[in-house]
Amino acid sequence: MEREDIPGEAARLRPTLLRFARLQLRNEAAAEDAVQEALLAAVTSGESFAGKAALQTWLIAILRNKIVDHIRRSAREPSIQAVDDDGDDTDFDALFAADGHWADAPASWGNPQRTLENKRFHDVFEACMELLPEKIARVFMMREFLGLETEEICKELSISTTNCWVVLYRARMRLRECLQINWFGNEPGGATV
Amino acid sequence: MMNCHEAHKLVIQAQDTRLPFVRRIGLRFHLLICKACAAFERQMAFLRAACRSFPGGED
Numbered sequence: 283m284e285r286e287d288i289p290g291e292a293a294r295l296r297p298t299l300l301r302f303a304r305l306q307l308r309n310e311a312a313a314e315d316a317v318q319e320a321l322l323a324a325v326t327s328g329e330s331f332a333g334k335a336a337l338q339t340w341l342i343a344i345l346r347n348k349i350v351d352h353i354r355r356s357a358r359e360p361s362i363q364a365v366d367d368d369g370d371d372t373d374f375d376a377l378f379a380a381d382g383h384w385a386d387a388p389a390s391w392g393n394p395q396r397t398l399e400n401k402r403f404h405d406v407f408e409a410c411m412e413l414l415p416e417k418i419a420r421v422f423m424m425r426e427f428l429g430l431e432t433e434e435i436c437k438e439l440s441i442s443t444t445n446c447w448v449v450l451y452r453a454r455m456r457l458r459e460c461l462q463i464n465w466f467g468n469e470p471g472g473a474t475v
Numbered sequence: 476m477m478n479c480h481e482a483h484k485l486v487i488q489a490q491d492t493r494l495p496f497v498r499r500i501g502l503r504f505h506l507l508i509c510k511a512c513a514a515f516e517r518q519m520a521f522l523r524a525a526c527r528s529f530p531g532g533e534d
Contacts, residue, residue: 378479394517
């Protein structure tokens with residue numbers, strides 16, 4: 283990719299980047315800002331890119347840092363400092379029988395690679411993510427999208443390690459349930475495309 | 476011998492930390508003989524893969 287092509291190609295990736303930022307920040311203005319900063323960094327970096335995919339990977343990496351910065355700044359504001367203790371890890375005990383066995387055994391989710399290649403899956407995944415309560419989503423995305431260690435997340439958000447574990451547990455269980463119902467439960471809905 | 480209820484919590488914990496040796500071995504053993512928990516572990520691995528690949532290519 284020639285240097286002069288970068289601004290145009292980067293601009294075309296803008297919707298993808300916005301989608302990524304919006305999901306994590308849940309704030310249109312903050313998402314726009316983060317994406318703008320990432321795009322600016324790409325144009326002024328002087329880097330060359332082997333192709334569009336390489337540019338996207340690079341931009342997402344920059345965007346991740348911008349999002350972490352934003353979370354760090356806003357974590358100091360009291361409004362979102364605390365993650366609510368509105369539950370514990372017994373929320374999903376109903377999935378198990380009294381003897382500790384699954385009441386309803388987890389289903390096979392088929393071929394992961396094929397699912398991930400399906401664009402419609404990403405829409406469903408995004409929708410499930412949006413259904414997570416904001417504070418749970420924040421912790422989960424700091425872990426999985428931004429790649430922070432649990433200890434760092436606790437520290438950034440000033441929450442206890444135990445609380446962090448519980449929140450991550452609930453995020454994963456809820457996402458699993460949502461995908462089971464809205465994607466895998468409709469199989470071969472995804473696979474027929 | 477751990478049951479599925481305990482095992483599924485350890486599967487999730489193992490996503491975020493290295494389990495202590497005894498629990499790790501206990502979980503491995505459980506997953507060898509329990510298809511349901513093995514499927515659950517694959518689901519959790521898939522969630523991680525889905526996060527890594529989001530938002531996919533361009534629309």
